Amino acid sequence: MSQAAGNPYAAELAAAKKAVTLAARLCQAVQEDILQSGVQSKADQSPVTVADYGSQILVSLVLKMEAPASSSFSMVAEEDSEELRKEGAEEILENITELVNETIVDDGTYSIYFSKEGILSAIDDGKSEGGPSGRHWVLDPIDGTKGFLRGDQYAIALALLDEGKVVLGVLACPNLSLGSIGNLNGGSSGDQVGALFSATIGCGAEVESLQGSPAQKISVCSIDNPVEASFFESYEGAHSLRDLTGSIAEILGVQAPPVRIDSQAKYGALARGDGAIYLRFPHKGYREKIWDHAAGSIVVTEAGGLVTDASGNDLDFSKGRFLDLDTGIIATNKQLMPSLLKAVQDAIKEQNQAASPL
Numbered sequence: 001m002s003q004a005a006g007n008p009y010a011a012e013l014a015a016a017k018k019a020v021t022l023a024a025r026l027c028q029a030v031q032e033d034i035l036q037s038g039v040q041s042k043a044d045q046s047p048v049t050v051a052d053y054g055s056q057i058l059v060s061l062v063l064k065m066e067a068p069a070s071s072s073f074s075m076v077a078e079e080d081s082e083e084l085r086k087e088g089a090e091e092i093l094e095n096i097t098e099l100v101n102e103t104i105v106d107d108g109t110y111s112i113y114f115s116k117e118g119i120l121s122a123i124d125d126g127k128s129e130g131g132p133s134g135r136h137w138v139l140d141p142i143d144g145t146k147g148f149l150r151g152d153q154y155a156i157a158l159a160l161l162d163e164g165k166v167v168l169g170v171l172a173c174p175n176l177s178l179g180s181i182g183n184l185n186g187g188s189s190g191d192q193v194g195a196l197f198s199a200t201i202g203c204g205a206e207v208e209s210l211q212g213s214p215a216q217k218i219s220v221c222s223i224d225n226p227v228e229a230s231f232f233e234s235y236e237g238a239h240s241l242r243d244l245t246g247s248i249a250e251i252l253g254v255q256a257p258p259v260r261i262d263s264q265a266k267y268g269a270l271a272r273g274d275g276a277i278y279l280r281f282p283h284k285g286y287r288e289k290i291w292d293h294a295a296g297s298i299v300v301t302e303a304g305g306l307v308t309d310a311s312g313n314d315l316d317f318s319k320g321r322f323l324d325l326d327t328g329i330i331a332t333n334k335q336l337m338p339s340l341l342k343a344v345q346d347a348i349k350e351q352n353q354a355a356s357p358l
C-alpha cells in the first residue's frame with residue numbers, strides 16, 4: 001500500500017516531494033559545475049554555497065504554492081540572508097538569483113520571477129523558531145555541504161512538525177545509489193543514482209528514484225547479532241568522536257569497518273537496511289539542530305527502526321531550533337537497540353574513567 005492511501009498528510013507529502021525534487025535539480029546543476037567562487041563562510045566558519053540558498057528558496061516556494069494553507073506558513077530552515085546582505089556579497093546574490101530563476105523557468109510549473117530583494121526575503125521565510133504548537137516545516141536545504149563540495153553525498157532534508165512531533169519527512173539524496181551501499185542487502189539497481197526517501201507517521205517509509213519511479217516500501221535490517229552488524233558515521237572526523245564510536249563498536253563485537261558518508265543519507269541507507277547502526281557523538285558543547293535529524297529520523301522510525309539519544313530517550317523536536325541533548329544520537333533496529341544502548345553506556349563510562357582515573 002502506498003503512503004498516499006489513508007494518509008492524513010497526503011497533500012503535504014506530495015508538496016514536500018515536489019519541493020525537494022526541484023531543489024535537488026538545482027543542487028545537481030551546481031555540483032556539476034562547482035562554483036568555488038560561490039562558497040561563502042558563515043559566522044561559525046561552516047561553508048554555505050549558492051546551492052544551499054537556492055535550494056532553500058525553491059523548497060519554500062513550492063511549499064507555499066502546493067501545500068494546503070491550513071494555517072500561516074512557518075518554516076525552520078538552516079540558512080538566512082545575513083551574509084548576503086553584507087557588502088561584497090553582490091555577486092553571489094546575483095548568482096543565486098540567476099540560478100533560482102533559471103531552475104523555475106526550466107521546470108515550467110510556475111510563472112514567477114525573483115528579484116534580488118525577493119530572493120533575500122524568500123531565504124528569510126525560514127526564520128521560524130518552531131516549537132511545541134502548530135505546524136512548522138523543518139528544512140536543511142543541503143545537509144552535508146562539505147560532502148556536496150567534495151562531490152560526495154548530501155541530502156535535501158524536509159520534515160513537517162505538527163504539535164511538536166515530526167509527522168512527515170522527505171530526504172532527497174542525489175548522489176546515493178538506488179542499490180545498497182553497504183554489504184548487507186546486496187541491491188540490484190546499484191548503478192542508478194538519486195534516491196528520494198519519504199515517510200509519514202503511521203504509514204511506513206518508502207524509497208523511489210529522484211527521476212520518478214514507483215515508490216517501494218523499505219524497512220531496517222533484521223540483524224540481531226551485533227557481530228553481523230555494520231555502522232554508519234560521519235565522513236567528517238570533526239562531526240563525531242571516533243574514539244568513542246570505535247569503542248562502542250568494539251564492545252558490541254562489530255567486525256565490519258565503519259561506513260563513513262556525509263549527511264542524512266546515513267538515515268536513508270539505514271532505513272533500507274544497508275547497514276544496522278548509525279552513531280553520532282559530537283564534541284562536547286556542540287548543539288544539534290532539528291533540521292539535521294527531523295526528516296532522517298522519521299524515515300528510520302517508519303522503516304521500523306529506533307532513533308534515540310545516548311540514554312535511550314526519544315529526540316524532542318518541540319524545543320525550537322535546537323535539539324536539547326548533550327550526549328549523542330544513535331539509531332538501529334529494535335532487536336539491536338538494547339545491546340547498543342548498553343555498549344554506549346559502557347563506552348562512555350570507560351572514557352570518563354580514562355579521563356579522570358581515581
Ligand SMILES: Nc1ncnc2c1ncn2[C@@H]1O[C@H](COP(=O)(O)O)[C@@H](OP(=O)(O)O)[C@H]1O
Nearest residue numbers: 142143144145146234236238239262263282286
Ligand atoms: N562540530 C560538529 N559536530 C557535529 N555536527 C556538526 C559539526 N559541525 C557541523 N555539524 C553538522 O553536521 C552536519 C553534517 O552532518 P554529517 O557529518 O552527518 O554529514 C552539518 O550540516 P550542514 O552540512 O547542513 O551544515 C552541520 O549541521
Ligand SMILES: [Mg+2]
Nearest residue numbers: 046047078145
Ligand atoms: Mg550548514
Ligand SMILES: [Mg+2]
Nearest residue numbers: 140143144292
Ligand atoms: Mg545539516
Ligand SMILES: [Mg+2]
Nearest residue numbers: 078140142143
Ligand atoms: Mg545544511
